[in-house]
Amino acid sequence: MPDAQLPVVIAGGGIGGIATALACARRGIASIVCERRAPNAQDGAGIQIGPNGTRILAQLGVAERLLPQISVPEGIAVHSGKEGRALARLPLGDWIKQRHGSPYWTAHRGDLHAALIATAAEAQLITIINDAEVASYCEGDDRVDAHLVDGRRIAGRILIAADGLWSRLRAQIAPTAALVKSAGKCAYRSVIARDQIPAGLNLEDVHVWLGSGSHVVHYPVRAGRECAIVVIVDDEATFDAWNTAADTGWQERHAAAIPPALREALGSLGGWRMWSLATVPPLAGWTKSRAALLGDAAHPVLPFLAQGGVLALEDAVTIAARLCEAPGNEAAALRAYELERRGRALAVARASAANGRIYHLDGIMRLARDSVLGAVPASALMARYDWLYGWRLLAPADRETVSQ
Ligand SMILES: Cc1cc2nc3c(=O)[nH]c(=O)nc-3n(C[C@H](O)[C@H](O)[C@H](O)COP(=O)(O)OP(=O)(O)OC[C@H]3O[C@@H](n4cnc5c(N)ncnc54)[C@H](O)[C@@H]3O)c2cc1C
Known part of the structure; x- marks a missing residue:
């Protein structure tokens, strides 16, 4: 497959990962979701x-x-x-x-996840692979390859790391990120x-x-x-x-x-x-060329505003929109996504932490x-x-x- 037609690879099939696949599919963008857990794990x-x-x-x-x-x-x-x-x-x-x-x-939460998965299962542009834990990725000129822990490689035009609070890919995309x-x-x-x-x-x-x-x-x-x-x-x-x-x-x-x-x-x-x-303290950056962090992997927030999962939904529709607007310039699209989302995520994280103190x-x-x-x-x-x-x-x- 020519690199320009490769799918978006999404690491993590939680709320953010599946919503991103759905948002991309609605804009005609194909994706492969690699989820480390077995199907129906809740x-x-x-x-x-x-x-x-x-x-x-x-x-x-x-x-x-x-x-x-x-x-x-x-x-x-x-x-x-x-x-x-x-x-x-x-x-x-x-x-x-x-x-x-x-x-x-x-x-x-299991019902929300099941509804996301069932909707994704009907979308022709989405492939979900279970038992597929992404260990790292490497980047070529116009593509990325996700490396799974079992040795498989999944090729894509970009990688979106939606692998949650304990993100394994955060250290590769944002090397200066502090530990959880x-x-x-x-x-x-x-x-x-x-x-x-x-x-x-x-x-x-x-x-x-x-x-x-x-x-x-x-x-x-x-x-x-x-x-x-x-x-x-x-x-x-x-x-x-x-x-x-x-x-x-x-x-x-x-x-x-x-x-x-x-x-x-x-x-x-x-x-x-x-x-x-x-x-995790706010990261210096969420993106690196053809790779981006999304949801809790990018900006975990405390649950005192009940917004962490919802922020991942907002990320999902934003990243899909920016990818659609900049065909062939994926790195610019990912930067636009980061620019648009950082202030919002920070504001929610601060408001949530403040609520926790007040409570x-x-x-x-x-x-x-x-x-x-x-x-x-x-x-x-x-x-x-x-x-x-x-x-x-x-x-x-x-x-x-x-x-x-
Ligand atoms: C106590 C509590 C209450 C909460 N209440 C709310 C609420 O009321 N409303 C709300 O909006 N949010 C709430 N949240 C926050 C919400 O649960 C998270 O923000 C949300 O789940 C983040 O979604 P995500 O997709 O980024 O990460 P996750 O939902 O954590 O999904 C990450 C996925 O990636 C997979 N994965 C991990 N590593 C890899 C890998 N290397 N390769 C492949 N797959 C991988 C995981 O198996 C998982 O499926 C709450 C959180 C807590 C702790």
């Missing part, structure tokens, strides 16, 4: 998808397929973890749909069937319980048949844990961090898995936070996120205006 728990994400899922033809599995929360109920009282109720439902032209959904480091927090997650949910856990809406040095979030998934719960605690000690089964003593160890109103309910639940939250305040600062939450109108609190949920892919003319 992990994770719940995922919140803001309007900036559901808009993209609709554009990619994924939303309709996912629709039977989602919930549409009417609001975010914020509670004081210590006292159990309601602090605020931020509007979602019709309010956010009308404001941003697209809904706010909650879903099981602990964020000093650990997330304990579980998904529980509706009929096993103890009294005290409201199943509708998104609920956030603000503790001291901790917070709890729960919301419906699988169209309300299940509930996803995450307890996030300040904890430096468990950095090695990444999606591992939580030991039975974790709730006792973190008893002070769990809101009293939830202790009994959470104590009766099983199936907890733990994720140490980790970050875990203690003492007088906690009381001040609670009074502000009670005093400011809920719609005004949500309007502060218009920049986040209102994101849209820029047309070339708009990009020129922005850069002037």
